[in-house]
Amino acid sequence: MPILAENIERFLTPSKTFIETGTLWGDGIQAALDAGAERVWSIDSAPQAIKKAQERFAGMPSVRLICANSVAGLERLFRDPEARAQMGAPTIWLDAHGSHDSPVLEELTVIRNADLPTPNILIDDMRMMPWWGVEISTLMDSVRSVYNLYHIDYVDGCGQWPRDPGMYPKDIMVAYVERS
Numbered sequence: 001m002p003i004l005a006e007n008i009e010r011f012l013t014p015s016k017t018f019i020e021t022g023t024l025w026g027d028g029i030q031a032a033l034d035a036g037a038e039r040v041w042s043i044d045s046a047p048q049a050i051k052k053a054q055e056r057f058a059g060m061p062s063v064r065l066i067c068a069n070s071v072a073g074l075e076r077l078f079r080d081p082e083a084r085a086q087m088g089a090p091t092i093w094l095d096a097h098g099s100h101d102s103p104v105l106e107e108l109t110v111i112r113n114a115d116l117p118t119p120n121i122l123i124d125d126m127r128m129m130p131w132w133g134v135e136i137s138t139l140m141d142s143v144r145s146v147y148n149l150y151h152i153d154y155v156d157g158c159g160q161w162p163r164d165p166g167m168y169p170k171d172i173m174v175a176y177v178e179r180s
């Protein structure tokens with residue numbers, strides 16, 4: 001599902017770097033740009049999603065697309081010294097999933113191991129986690145393993161418009177750091 005630009009804006013870190021897992025049609029990228037993101041990396045394992053996003057954001061060098069499984073894509077991105085130098089403390093939106101599974105715990109392990117300046121992390125589809133076999137307590141431990149002192153909040157998620165115009169109350173978990 002996408003995220004409202006106002007919710008990205010609220011938690012966008014000063015580096016204005018947005019990293020997304022799960023590109024789909026590029027609505028998350030567009031929301032990040034609308035929120036003021038100056039650099040976006042988005043990862044999707046589906047070549048057709050990446051192709052559509054390449055067309056949609058053609059001529060925008062600030063939007064970079066990675067066709068890969070999200071875990072491998074994040075590992076590759078965080079190993080790239082040039083990307084690391086640009087991203088500072090990024091805002092990371094975890095939204096890669098299929099109908100029956102989510103790589104969110106593995107993604108959080110990659111983020112923890114990357115030893116980034118503390119990122120803000122937004123995780124979609126909290127209502128689906130039990131269905132995907134992800135226990136909320138395990139997810140919370142995993143988030144805390146990235147940074148133990150995160151503030152945790154929840155914001156509303158929205159459906160994929162126009163197919164799903166619905167709103168999903170408190171469906172996005174946000175782990176964030178107060179920054180002056």
Ligand SMILES: C[S@@+](CC[C@H](N)C(=O)[O-])C[C@H]1O[C@@H](n2cnc3c(N)ncnc32)[C@H](O)[C@@H]1O
Pocket residue numbers: 001002003020021022023024025026027028029043044045046049068069070071095096097098103
């Ligand atoms: C809910 S959609 C993403 C919606 C998008 N973030 C937005 O805001 O509009 C999920 C996407 O995750 C991708 N996906 C599923 N499993 C994945 C994985 N393991 N690694 C990378 N992408 C994955 C799917 O191809 C699909 O495009």
